[in-house]
Amino acid sequence: MTHFGLANVGGVVCNGDMFKSSPTPASGAAAPVVAGAEGAAAPSLPPAEVYAATVGPAISELVKVRAQITALQAREATLLQQCDEAASRLARDEGHLDHGEFAHRSVAAEIGFALRESDRSMVHQIARASTLVEHYPAVHAALAAGEISQGHVSVIRDAGGILGIGDAEVDRKRAIYEQQVLEIAKTETAGRLRAIAKGLAEALACRPLQDRHAEALRGRGVVLVEQPDGMVDLVATVSAIYGKGIMDRLDQIGWAVKNANRNAAAADPGGEVDERSLNEIRADAFVEMLLSADPSGIASAHGKGLAAIKARVQVIIPEEKLRDRSAAGSARRDSASGSIGDKASDHIATELVGYGPIDTDTSRTVAGLSPAWERIMVSTLTGQVLSTDTYRPSAAIKRFLAARDLRCRAPGCNVMVNRSDIDHTLDAALGGTTSTDNLATTCRYHHTMKHHPGWKIRQHPGGVMEWETPLGRKYTDRPGSTVRFRRVVHAESADPF
Numbered sequence: 001m002t003h004f005g006l007a008n009v010g011g012v013v014c015n016g017d018m019f020k021s022s023p024t025p026a027s028g029a030a031a032p033v034v035a036g037a038e039g040a041a042a043p044s045l046p047p048a049e050v051y052a053a054t055v056g057p058a059i060s061e062l063v064k065v066r067a068q069i070t071a072l073q074a075r076e077a078t079l080l081q082q083c084d085e086a087a088s089r090l091a092r093d094e095g096h097l098d099h100g101e102f103a104h105r106s107v108a109a110e111i112g113f114a115l116r117e118s119d120r121s122m123v124h125q126i127a128r129a130s131t132l133v134e135h136y137p138a139v140h141a142a143l144a145a146g147e148i149s150q151g152h153v154s155v156i157r158d159a160g161g162i163l164g165i166g167d168a169e170v171d172r173k174r175a176i177y178e179q180q181v182l183e184i185a186k187t188e189t190a191g192r193l194r195a196i197a198k199g200l201a202e203a204l205a206c207r208p209l210q211d212r213h214a215e216a217l218r219g220r221g222v223v224l225v226e227q228p229d230g231m232v233d234l235v236a237t238v239s240a241i242y243g244k245g246i247m248d249r250l251d252q253i254g255w256a257v258k259n260a261n262r263n264a265a266a267a268d269p270g271g272e273v274d275e276r277s278l279n280e281i282r283a284d285a286f287v288e289m290l291l292s293a294d295p296s297g298i299a300s301a302h303g304k305g306l307a308a309i310k311a312r313v314q315v316i317i318p319e320e321k322l323r324d325r326s327a328a329g330s331a332r333r334d335s336a337s338g339s340i341g342d343k344a345s346d347h348i349a350t351e352l353v354g355y356g357p358i359d360t361d362t363s364r365t366v367a368g369l370s371p372a373w374e375r376i377m378v379s380t381l382t383g384q385v386l387s388t389d390t391y392r393p394s395a396a397i398k399r400f401l402a403a404r405d406l407r408c409r410a411p412g413c414n415v416m417v418n419r420s421d422i423d424h425t426l427d428a429a430l431g432g433t434t435s436t437d438n439l440a441t442t443c444r445y446h447h448t449m450k451h452h453p454g455w456k457i458r459q460h461p462g463g464v465m466e467w468e469t470p471l472g473r474k475y476t477d478r479p480g481s482t483v484r485f486r487r488v489v490h491a492e493s494a495d496p497f
């Protein structure tokens with residue numbers, strides 16, 4: 001593995017280019033003399049101390065500034081909510097016949113004009129601020145304390161929307177959701193939190209996903225939106241599982257063409273060059289397949305066999321769901337009344353990786369026979385992966401890691417496993433074993449960074465990764481599976497499982 005020693009780049013560190021990689025000299029070649037290029041002596045400080053002195057104070061300051069910003073954002077939400085409350089009070093006291101609509105519009109315009117923002121946008125901002133302050137007080141407090149970002153707040157509020165607003169029972173469930181999601185928000189990025197929050201809210205939703213999906217499905221369709229310069233947008237509204245599958249297939253075709261082009265260019269430097277971007281190839285494949293049902297037309301002269309590419313979609317199926325399949329007919333919840341069933345599995349959603357909960361009928365179909373889907377069975381008590389479908393037993397470890405890790409294991413990284421490498425935590429050359437307790441999924445970007453001096457990665461039992469930065473700060477990344485699949489136990493789901 002290539003190592004980019006800071007010693008090799010010498011004074012470059014002080015010029016703020018410390019993250020630029022530097023080519024390592026070929027074996028036997030003389031090391032480049034960067035710092036000495038103008039005859040000056042190299043800095044005497046050891047590279048690690050130069051690094052710490054350069055970025056350490058700035059990062060500490062950034063953390064403080066960010067906390068001040070979120071504290072102000074929390075304060076802004078309080079003020080917007082106060083204006084909203086004042087508008088409601090005015091309308092009530094003055095007996096407005098429109099239930100306060102004009103009072104609220106008037107206040108929104110007042111704020112909008114003062115801030116030079118559209119008053120329509122203000123209506124939206126006020127509503128979001130009021131939801132935060134009134135329905136998520138702990139989340140609001142965490143924002144004020146700098147423990148989470150505005151991005152986390154949006155994710156929590158949006159995912160919690162399915163809980164609705166209403167009676168004391170809804171309030172109680174929202175409080176449970178708030179407590180559960182906030183605990184995770186404090187250690188995960190907003191991007192990663194999205195699917196987790198959706199799952200937590202789903203487990204508490206009064207109206208079953210099954211019913212909501214059936215209703216939403218009636219809104220499926222394809223819309224054509226005309227754009228300038230001879231273009232159109234084609235927007236298809238379909239079940240998430242099909243949308244993800246279509247996108248994955250287009251992705252795979254795109255990469256296959258790209259790789260074929262790269263190989264062809266290497267073999268024939270003077271040959272014809274296909275300069276299409278990945279996105280352009282995706283669009284060409286989309287058109288070609290719909291119009292001719294034969295995607296081979298989108299390949300360059302060198303890309304063959306694209307029709308054989310099948311979509312890859314991972315679906316996580318809680319073991320309780322599978323156990324219930326035989327009893328599905330007799331123990332279905334009373335969906336007509338929207339009441340919550342008694343069975344534990346009614347609270348646990350099947351999840352489409354990269355999206356969130358999906359409805360039971362779709363997941364039961366997927367759990368059937370189709371080989372296009374990769375099925376991951378998990379225990380929702382522990383979040384542990386029990387098994388994965390093994391179509392190719394030789395790839396058992398790969399499948400286990402894909403299921404356990406779900407995405408790159410650098411803290412905060414959301415690159416999916418199919419775009420990542422499987423990496424030895426402790427290098428095989430240093431005695432690291434090729435086993436699941438020493439392997440983890442890492443995207444190319446973080447794989448490279450991990451090998452830079454100063455970075456240390458350790459793997460603890462259960463696939464827990466610890467990243468130590470050159471500043472000596474330690475960050476823990478838990479496997480996506482244990483964060484996502486662990487069943488959150490709350491009063492109404494206490495059961496013998």
Ligand SMILES: [Zn+2]
Pocket residue numbers: 408409410413414415442443444445446447
């Ligand atoms: Zn990564």
